Amino acid sequence: MDIDWEAYGWERLADGVGRRRLPGWDATVGLVVGTKAVLLYDTGSTLAEGAELRAQIAALTDGRRVTHIALSHPHFDHVFGTAAFAGAEVFGAVGVDELLGRARDREDLRRDAMVQGVDERAATEAADVLVAPRHVVSGEWTLDLGGRQVLLANVGPGHTGHDLALCVPGEREVVFCGDLVEESGEPQAGPDAIPSRWPDALDRLLSLGGEEALYVPGHGAVVDATFVRRQREELARRFSVA
Numbered sequence: 001m002d003i004d005w006e007a008y009g010w011e012r013l014a015d016g017v018g019r020r021r022l023p024g025w026d027a028t029v030g031l032v033v034g035t036k037a038v039l040l041y042d043t044g045s046t047l048a049e050g051a052e053l054r055a056q057i058a059a060l061t062d063g064r065r066v067t068h069i070a071l072s073h074p075h076f077d078h079v080f081g082t083a084a085f086a087g088a089e090v091f092g093a094v095g096v097d098e099l100l101g102r103a104r105d106r107e108d109l110r111r112d113a114m115v116q117g118v119d120e121r122a123a124t125e126a127a128d129v130l131v132a133p134r135h136v137v138s139g140e141w142t143l144d145l146g147g148r149q150v151l152l153a154n155v156g157p158g159h160t161g162h163d164l165a166l167c168v169p170g171e172r173e174v175v176f177c178g179d180l181v182e183e184s185g186e187p188q189a190g191p192d193a194i195p196s197r198w199p200d201a202l203d204r205l206l207s208l209g210g211e212e213a214l215y216v217p218g219h220g221a222v223v224d225a226t227f228v229r230r231q232r233e234e235l236a237r238r239f240s241v242a
Contacts, residue, residue: 003033008056011222014170016148019216020056022049025116026184026219027077029053030176032168033061034145039068040088041166041176042218043081045113046122047129050081068143070152071133072178072218073160074099076113080126091141092133093154093162100132137164153208155180157194158201159187159218167208175209176216181228183220187235195239202232 005012010020016033022044030041038061044050057066066085071092072078079100082090092100099105110127114120135141141152149169156163159179166176179188180201189195209215211225235241 003060005060008060010056010060013174013214013216013222014168014172017168017170017174018060019176019222020053021220022077025077028176028216028218028220030166030174030216031057031060032145032148032150032166033064034148036146037067037143038064039070039143039145039150039166040066040085041070042072042078042178043069043085045077045080045126046118047081047084047126048122050084053081054084068145070164070166071096072165072176073156073163074105074109075160075179076109076118076123076126077116078178078218079130080109080113080118080123082131083126083129089135090131090133091135091137091152091164093156093164094136094138096162096164097132097134097136099162100130106130151208153204155201155204155208156197158198159189160192161194163201165205165208173209173213174216175205175213177205177218177228179218180205181215181217181223181231183217183223183227185219187231189239195235196241198239199232199236199241202228202235206232 019030032039113123151167168174
């Protein structure tokens with residue numbers, strides 16, 4: 001599959017698989033292109049960022065549109081661009097649908113976005129049209145994108161109560177981890193984190209991907225299993241988890 005990823009600031013990870021590190025919070029979005037469908041993992045921090053991603057993906061794929069979206073977890077820098085992708089089927093870990101559908105939780109996300117530096121108008125606009133997942137994953141869910149299958153896995157809780165990973169089989173498996181793994185800084189544990197379960201979530205990631213996989217953090221450079229295992233041990237010590 002001949003895609004010129006670098007021309008648009010994306011990083012090629014495998015045939016038909018790429019990611020982009022977005023400006024601002026260094027959040028990752030991932031893209032998997034099949035013969036029949038296109039899946040986007042996370043959508044950016046504003047509607048404008050989502051619209052920019054939509055245009056880039058169309059350019060990368062000769063005019064194709066995103067048909068499926070998987071949301072790694074319910075934080076503004078990963079979900080606020082979703083409404084820019086009209087008609088896409090949206091997936092999330094079980095419970096994300098309820099959280100993103102509640103007015104008080106959308107307001108919390110809006111306020112957090114503003115605290116982190118998003119313009120008030122942009123934060124309000126994104127919160128007002130925030131898209132909750134129609135499809136919720138309680139265990140694992142296989143999607144056929146045409147010529148390739150991918151696995152959505154509810155591996156949390158950990159970073160939040162609703163952490164969804166994306167596994168893309170291939171010559172070297174690619175595992176999109178969301179913020180369960182961070183490379184460009186220490187993993188962030190906010191008020192919705194469940195630290196006591198976080199090391200177990202990383203064990204599940206490692207069991208899905210194995211030793212040879214590429215692990216794509218929610219923030220930062222692509223890492224290997226050794227890095228994920230080391231971060232797992234650091235989190236266990238940090239949160240006094242046996």
